[in-house]
Amino acid sequence: MVTRWLGFVALMVVALAARAELVIEVTQGKQSAIPVAVVPFAWAGPDALPEDVSGIVANDLGGSGYFRVMPESNMITKPATADEVVYSEWSNLRQDFVVVGNISRDGDGYAVEFHVMDVHQKVELLRHRVKGKGTQLRDIAHYISDFVFKKLTGIPGVFSTKLVYVTTNRDRTRFNLNYADADGAREQLIFSSDQPIISPAWAPDGKKVAYVSFETGRTAIYFQELATGKRELVLKMKGSTSAPAFSPDGTKLAFVHSYLGNPDIYVLDLNTRKTERLTNHYAIDTEPQWMADNRHLVFTSSRAGGPQIYQLDTSNKAVKRMTYEGNYNARARVTDDGRKLIYVHRSGESFHIASQDLRTGMVQVLTSDTDLDESPSVAPNGSMVIYAASEADRSILAAVSVDGDVKFRLPSKYGDVREPAWSPIF
Amino acid sequence: MQKNALYKALGLTLGALLVTACSSTGEVNEGEASNTTASAQSQTKTTNGSASSNGTTAVDTSAVSGESLKSEMSQAEAALMEQTVFYFDFDQSTIKSDSKAALMAHAAYLKSHSSARVVLEGHADERGTVEYNLALGERRGMAVRRYLLANGASASQLEVVSFGEERPAVMGHNESSYAKNRRVEIKYQSR
Numbered sequence: 254m255v256t257r258w259l260g261f262v263a264l265m266v267v268a269l270a271a272r273a274e275l276v277i278e279v280t281q282g283k284q285s286a287i288p289v290a291v292v293p294f295a296w297a298g299p300d301a302l303p304e305d306v307s308g309i310v311a312n313d314l315g316g317s318g319y320f321r322v323m324p325e326s327n328m329i330t331k332p333a334t335a336d337e338v339v340y341s342e343w344s345n346l347r348q349d350f351v352v353v354g355n356i357s358r359d360g361d362g363y364a365v366e367f368h369v370m371d372v373h374q375k376v377e378l379l380r381h382r383v384k385g386k387g388t389q390l391r392d393i394a395h396y397i398s399d400f401v402f403k404k405l406t407g408i409p410g411v412f413s414t415k416l417v418y419v420t421t422n423r424d425r426t427r428f429n430l431n432y433a434d435a436d437g438a439r440e441q442l443i444f445s446s447d448q449p450i451i452s453p454a455w456a457p458d459g460k461k462v463a464y465v466s467f468e469t470g471r472t473a474i475y476f477q478e479l480a481t482g483k484r485e486l487v488l489k490m491k492g493s494t495s496a497p498a499f500s501p502d503g504t505k506l507a508f509v510h511s512y513l514g515n516p517d518i519y520v521l522d523l524n525t526r527k528t529e530r531l532t533n534h535y536a537i538d539t540e541p542q543w544m545a546d547n548r549h550l551v552f553t554s555s556r557a558g559g560p561q562i563y564q565l566d567t568s569n570k571a572v573k574r575m576t577y578e579g580n581y582n583a584r585a586r587v588t589d590d591g592r593k594l595i596y597v598h599r600s601g602e603s604f605h606i607a608s609q610d611l612r613t614g615m616v617q618v619l620t621s622d623t624d625l626d627e628s629p630s631v632a633p634n635g636s637m638v639i640y641a642a643s644e645a646d647r648s649i650l651a652a653v654s655v656d657g658d659v660k661f662r663l664p665s666k667y668g669d670v671r672e673p674a675w676s677p678i679f
Numbered sequence: 680m681q682k683n684a685l686y687k688a689l690g691l692t693l694g695a696l697l698v699t700a701c702s703s704t705g706e707v708n709e710g711e712a713s714n715t716t717a718s719a720q721s722q723t724k725t726t727n728g729s730a731s732s733n734g735t736t737a738v739d740t741s742a743v744s745g746e747s748l749k750s751e752m753s754q755a756e757a758a759l760m761e762q763t764v765f766y767f768d769f770d771q772s773t774i775k776s777d778s779k780a781a782l783m784a785h786a787a788y789l790k791s792h793s794s795a796r797v798v799l800e801g802h803a804d805e806r807g808t809v810e811y812n813l814a815l816g817e818r819r820g821m822a823v824r825r826y827l828l829a830n831g832a833s834a835s836q837l838e839v840v841s842f843g844e845e846r847p848a849v850m851g852h853n854e855s856s857y858a859k860n861r862r863v864e865i866k867y868q869s870r
Contacts, residue, residue: 449845514821
């Protein structure tokens, strides 16, 4: 009993040592970033609130790169209601929009009423009230950010979404699977092992993740329910089993199975638990990812020599090559609207994230300041790509917008951060 | 020096075997290998027999030289077996020519120690993608496995595990570090 407890403490200590604590730093915003003022929300309660709601909203909007958020110190007045906003004052401060709000007690929890004011049109664009428990103030803030972002950009916000990612210590003796808010806050350790963990992937309902763990000495695919922490060994086959990818409708799991050194793409029917082989080629076939139609997959294959990206029709197993520029293109992701293919592209000696327009075939290399870019994962609104990169001898997470305009980093204080997977919108 | 001796020894004993095994995709037929040895022995016996009846000395010389070759080979073998890490080029799983002598020594050892077991750990450098590198590490492990099989090891002695880019030998981010990370490590589980 005591030893078990000590073992647990020891695990927590090593686990904590490899924690990342990510903080967003915007490195490049849009040229056309919208100037917005987020006025600190009024709160009349006796004690300070556990979370700075309007501060989080300002961080979210600023961190997206779509907005240029006015520093609080430049504000002349701090209106808390729509009536208190003097448009000319904000117009003189060259702001396009002003967000104001106030927080009140609501039973055990809180209610936040907020308003978005259009400075130039001199109108209230939206008024909304959101309620939650005391522990949910941060969720309330992200909810407000999503609401404002959608109203002002037309794109659904992803501030309430989550990330899972792997952290490791320098000597690769500890591997942690972490769960955090999309801005890196509220990081939680959900699985820890002294063997590698790779390829985390979200189920489309956002309730569980699949990943590959080497804990038995070789690769196997596990599911883990986020709410309960319950794990299930889903696939362990003779040879190697890896690269899980849920179909958008949640009924199938594509994966890679390799026996005697020949990796091919397979699919597992999650209802019948039957597997079917989809490719049968002596080259490396790996990194399957579903397209929105639940029928086509994109995958990486070395059948033409180096890795290139191919499309596979799962109904007739027809394969079509998709990438031709360069000698290394791998790990593709498709945006939900089916318009862009995002993948790792080698240009010269560098590995960067590239975007390919699926209609025109045009390829745009999105990243340049980071090196050894890998593991791109697209935000569920199709606006941003989060990826792992190498910086000053460490592996960090960074993000870039699909058009290459917005860039931010999520540097960690300790260890290497790898393999990010962006959740669906909940 | 030792290398030369080993090449000679292996060339004599395994050359024919290597050629036949290489041409087949699968595993070396152990039965065939021992048959070859058996027939070689029986031939020697026959020669011995006929030699004694003929009263020539040539046979005695060959028997003596046969024994000396054996001890020389095990010495060279031991030296070569100290090399347990084998390196590869970027995005390649082809065994380099300077790896072959040591791999042959491991194969010869495995052949003569049927209870020996090894894990072949395949690795990739950090460049490129995680899953592709996992596949690449496995390819490298399989290339070494095939080479050992072709040179006398048996399938039941060999297990391939790929760690992809997850367990680098060296942490640096330059070509000299990468070169040390693109590797297969032979790890003996039992000798």
